[in-house]
Amino acid sequence: MTNQAAPHLLAVEDLAVEFDTPQGPQRAVRGVSFEVGECETLAIVGESGSGKSVTAQTVMGLIPLRARVAGGRVVLEGRDVVGLSDREWRKLRGERIAMIFQDPLSALNPSLTVGYQIAEMFRRHRGMGRKDARRRAAELMDQVGIPDAARRLDDHPHRFSGGMRQRVMIAMALALDPLLLIADEPTTALDVTVQAQILRLLRERQRTDRLGMILISHDLGVVARAADRVAVMYAGRIVETGTVAEVYERPAHPYTLGLMRAVPTSRDGGAPLEAIEGQPPSLTDPPTGCSFHPRCPFARDVCRESDPEPRVLGPRRASACHFTEEVIANARER
């Protein structure tokens, strides 16, 4: 951690999460550390099974079934929140830390009106009366860009389009002025033009509310557009961190480099992509040494034997690769 005057909103230190499976423990998150500051968006990017969503859920105190925190700390405003009781968590969630998901329908109660569900936040947490809470709900819906908010209060979730539902979710998440918002694939289920609307809304709200944000995404383009810093996850570990500019311009880990080259761009002219060979590893039986080595074009004997520690390349910039310098040189050639 750096010695900055303002402490981080959130610091995750050496977090490990394991699932119990019939095949033995599955190490979904293995020693993950990162920080998020006020008014800053950290993107955690990775493919399916990389551990990015489990990390987010753990930070939120929503540890998945059959999973347990096997080590590390989650420090929110200076206080370790791992192992808090449900009661303590209920006080934190919404008030300090809030979350939005890919699928708002599963997070909204289908049998209650949207207005009731938002107003409920104010009634329960702020002790507002029915009328005031309803008025606040309408204001909030208006602020997140739901047209004709006052009338739509009485509609049920299924009456809203996907994009509007995500706006309702954002309204609920922001209702109690949290400090930290976790957005888990918030636009993955949306069409491109609606995705652009939601990303813009999140950005605006972040600036006005000085929110810290963790954006979980598999989409490198969305991350480039929406985040300040990025942490790339592979097989339960963060393999590279840095500002978006640093990581995108000069990837320092072979996996990041591979991801960047696997995305079609306007410059490739339809030439074959440099795909990353093979498949992501099994978490129950991960490869020895560096988990990326079976797919890595830079791999040598040492990579099979020892798992590389993160190499610090600058302030809040690191790469967990034995041959980081070589990767950077290779990235620069292009």
Add this chain to the structure above:
Amino acid sequence: MPASAEPLLELTDLVTGYRLRSGIGRRGGEVRAVAGVSLTVRAGETVGLVGESGCGKSTIARTIVGLVRPSSGTVRFEGRDLAALSGKEMRRLRQEIQLVFQDPYASLNPRMTVAALIKEAWRIHPGLVPRERWDDEVRALLDRVGLRPEHAGRYPHQFSGGQRQRISIARALAVRPRLIVCDEAVSALDVSVRAQILNLLQDLQRDLGVAYLFISHDLGVVRHLCDQVAVMYLGKIVEIGSKESVYRDPSHPYTQALLSAAPSLDDWRGGERGEIVLTGDVPSPLDPPSGCRFRTRCWRAQERCRDEEPALVDRDTGHPVACHFPEPIPTAAGTGRLVKE
């Protein structure tokens, strides 16, 4: 990619609707998911069909392979009208056009081994491969799509998403089609695996000359793979042309908005500049707007757009555009990134 001039697939004024049942507070009627689409795919080329959910692109795929009947208009394959074919001819045609779906979990029978899944195609289309050659042919196909011979005896659940999509492609190839309709075929795959499948599709086209109708919401993938691009909105094609022309001079406001909204790796350099963010959602196809269907979300819309539907014709734009007021927006030298709003 060299494409011959011979049209393989020709859609003319295709209209495909779904019947609605009447119910409480609802009148019966028809949703015209595809509302008059003309499109040509030539042998050996790739045509991209881009649009957002509900634009009708998947309905086109279903119509082409005969899963739904068109309400009007024609689908011709190798010059023959599908509606006029006998049952036997239709079966033969089903062999020439194959469909690959987004979700290989749903389209592969979980109780059949990979070998059985592939051989099933030869049972349905007898005479294609003699039975004594089946095992050899299965091995050759698996090799062709990047799977190993020992995979033949395994079941779909034993594979990852990317490998399952390879199986779907192997099964499509088994009957030696001339056209493969890919309906969001790479959309569910992780980036690293998606690149493998895109490369595989390109290799197969180069080696076997198969044509693709590639249906996708992803403009980056379409640019990478396709020779021709058609952009759909609410059941109609709004802009169509060669990839170079459409991505260099996007002229329909909807195409411009799509390009602007599509996130790219370069967005950290300041993607917000020149960003067009459309307001609102796509209207219901049950009750499409009069005139131009895009006008309710269009920043250039005028009275004429409400009264008169724009035809899809070349308006000094280099390729056909269905807009009364097409206005090219310059893009940064061939990158498809808009440089001004």
